[in-house]
Amino acid sequence: MPIPAPVLTPPFNILRLSHVEFGVTDLAASRKFYTDILGLQVTDEDADTVYMRAMEERGHHCLILKKKPEAGIDYLSYKVFSEEELDKAAAYFEGMGKPVSWVERPYQGRTMRTEDCFGAPMEFYFKMDRLAPIHQKYELYRGVKPLRIDHFNCFVPNVDTAVEWYGKLGFRVTEYTEDAETGNLWAAWTHRKGGVHDIAFTNGTGPRLHHTAFWVPTPLNIIDLLDLMATTGYVGNIERGPGRHGISNAFFLYILDPDGHQIEIYCSDYQTVDPDHEAIKWDLKDPQRQTLWGSPAPRSWFEHGSVFTGVDTRPADLKASPIIAP
Structure with missing residues (x-):
């Protein structure tokens, strides 16, 4: 479609x-x-x-x-x-x-x-309220050294509906996954600020928030975070990665906070400022779609999400499935 x-x-x-x-x-x-x-x-x-x-x-x-x-x-x-x-x-x-x-x-x-x-x-x-800049106060930098919030990703029961609805608000599609058998969208990445996405939509029981992402300077920040988590009692909070996405080309890591809210640490994507930027299409069964390299995503990554307070969810309309790690 x-x-x-x-x-x-x-x-x-x-x-x-x-x-x-x-x-x-x-x-x-x-x-x-x-x-x-x-x-x-x-x-x-x-x-x-x-x-x-x-x-x-x-x-x-x-x-x-x-x-x-x-x-x-x-x-x-x-x-x-x-x-x-x-x-x-x-x-x-x-x-x-x-x-x-x-x-x-x-x-x-x-x-x-x-x-x-x-x-x-x-x-x-x-x-x-605007605060004084702190980006050169290097004594404050710790952890993964996050520079800014980057995007949301939400489970939704119908990605085609989400893309059409948010598209009318001016959100432009940068990349998308199509199910070849039905022609329906399985996922889509949409933006306002000129990156790969401000909000993405993934097929699943929803609406739920799949993850919130923070942008970091380099992949080495992610490696440092893994070392820190592994030695401070948080190794069990590492959900997926590190690796590189096919979609967005980003280097990534997914972790869970103490309540199970999922956070992506994210860098190395690209700009999409031009209004005539052409969206990139991916097939759902392409093994490099979700992971250009690295271990395939576990089943939990496709199922776990945070509910919106007081909002009912419903199952996805599209029953197609991507490649899932055994």
Whole structure:
């Protein structure tokens, strides 16, 4: 099935993904994992919440940890181009019949909350408190030395529906996987910021968040992280990798936080700024699609995801399967 033509003049202008709020059951354990192991910087905290940013980010936070009775994902957030774009966004979603509300978020200006085509919560804002740069404060670098949040990947019950719906918001497809037997999409990578993706969609029970990715300078950062995890009690949290993806060409590692939220450490992808950039097609059965080199993904990687708080899931419409490690 052909992917839709890109919408270059969307109803409102999304700049990029911004941040995610994780519900965690043990705030202290999660804080330790994200600061001492990953190397994110705490920008504020209280008894129930920790705000963090990566080393190159000037915005107040890219990750929020919120103490909850059960682990889950509260929302995915995106930054828009201006205050006016927020009002355009609200009008657009109201016109679709989606719920629209204005919510108070610390360190942010006006923030609009709605949901996507599968009911997954999403938020939009323009203003966030700006912090002093720390990218040259090398005494702060630790863990895997994350520079910035890079993308989300979500399980969805129908990837074709996701690509069409997000495409109308201006998300452009960079690479995609097609099931040869049905012609349907099994996965797709879409972007706003000019990388391979801000949000990707994978066929599966959803909506659920498959992983959140952080960008690091080199593959050596990933090797250093593996050494650190293997000697500090986190070797069991290593889920997949290291290796290199066929799709995106990125060097990768997947790890699990104390609540099982999956994190990808990611580098070496490419730019997709040109509006006429042509999407790359992959066949579902191509063994180098998911792993250009390295061990094939384990079954758990295709099944494990984090639920969105209060959102029902449903099985995938497409029953096709990729290559899975024995």
